[in-house]
Amino acid sequence: MIDNYNDFKKFITNLDYKPSLLLHACCAPCSSHTLMVLKDYFKITIFYSNDNIYPESEYLKRLDEIESFVKKISNDINVIYDKYNEEDYNNAVKGLEHLGERTKRCYECYKLRLEKTAIKAKELNYDYFTTTLSISPYKVEKWINEIGYMLEDKYNVKYLFSDFKKEAGYVDSINLSKEYGLYRQDYCGCKYSIKERDERIERTKKENNS
Numbered sequence: 001m002i003d004n005y006n007d008f009k010k011f012i013t014n015l016d017y018k019p020s021l022l023l024h025a026c027c028a029p030c031s032s033h034t035l036m037v038l039k040d041y042f043k044i045t046i047f048y049s050n051d052n053i054y055p056e057s058e059y060l061k062r063l064d065e066i067e068s069f070v071k072k073i074s075n076d077i078n079v080i081y082d083k084y085n086e087e088d089y090n091n092a093v094k095g096l097e098h099l100g101e102r103t104k105r106c107y108e109c110y111k112l113r114l115e116k117t118a119i120k121a122k123e124l125n126y127d128y129f130t131t132t133l134s135i136s137p138y139k140v141e142k143w144i145n146e147i148g149y150m151l152e153d154k155y156n157v158k159y160l161f162s163d164f165k166k167e168a169g170y171v172d173s174i175n176l177s178k179e180y181g182l183y184r185q186d187y188c189g190c191k192y193s194i195k196e197r198d199e200r201i202e203r204t205k206k207e208n209n210s
Contacts, residue, residue: 001149002161011161012041019127021160022047024117028065029184030132032176033169039074042128046070048081049116051089052109053189059084065183072180080120088112089190100196101188102140109190110139111147118151118159130160135169138188 002008021042025031031046038044048066053059063081070077092112096105114131121129130148134141141163148159177184187197 003145005161005163005166008161008163012038015041018043020125021045022117022121022124022126022129024049024113024129024131024133025066026050026113026132026189027062027185028069028180028182029173029177030135030164031066031069032180032182033173034132034135034164035070035073035077036172036176037164037169039077044077045124045126046077046079047117047120047129048079049113049120050189051082051085051087051092051112053084054086054191054194056084056086058185058189061183062185062189069180069182082116097192101138101193105192106140107143107147110144114144114147115151118148118155118157122155122157126157128158128160130162132162132164134162135164135173137165137170141165 002011019042021038021044023031023034023038023044023046025034025046025048035044046066048063050059050062053062067079070079089109089112092108093105096103096108099105110133113133114129117129117131131144133139134144144162145159148162151157152159174184176182187193
């Protein structure tokens, strides 16, 4: 089991064939650097499954952006997606709504999306599955990988270690977003992160005016 980025890089660079990979993606900016790291080593299909995103119009906007970006960088990467189901997210975080970012609420959100990805990878016979989520400094990569390996055991489909913020991955994703003119949202995606964003903005305004 790979548990660090150096071993991950050794693993992918020593592959003697191109395994198929179902890559869960949350948005185009997070996909950008991740795809640059992986596309030479795997036959990639992006799986857009993000019931946490609110509202549905935002879900569709981020999906359109991913599809547009992929067409710009490769003819070999496909995008598939889930039908939006906000109720699945609401059920996953029930009782945790009051918690903030990087809490149990987010853990359950990661789990929901990764489990749907593992199930789809098993169904479609992919060699591996993983996610772009770990590129964000606001996400807990330890939890993401813990969940990934748990699902590997549960569904008998290999999980690929994920910590794409390494090698300045997040900074590179910002630069790639500028290069390709990608839409970069100012909140994680869920209705609770919108509220938290608005509260941060309000606090900043008060501090600047004090």
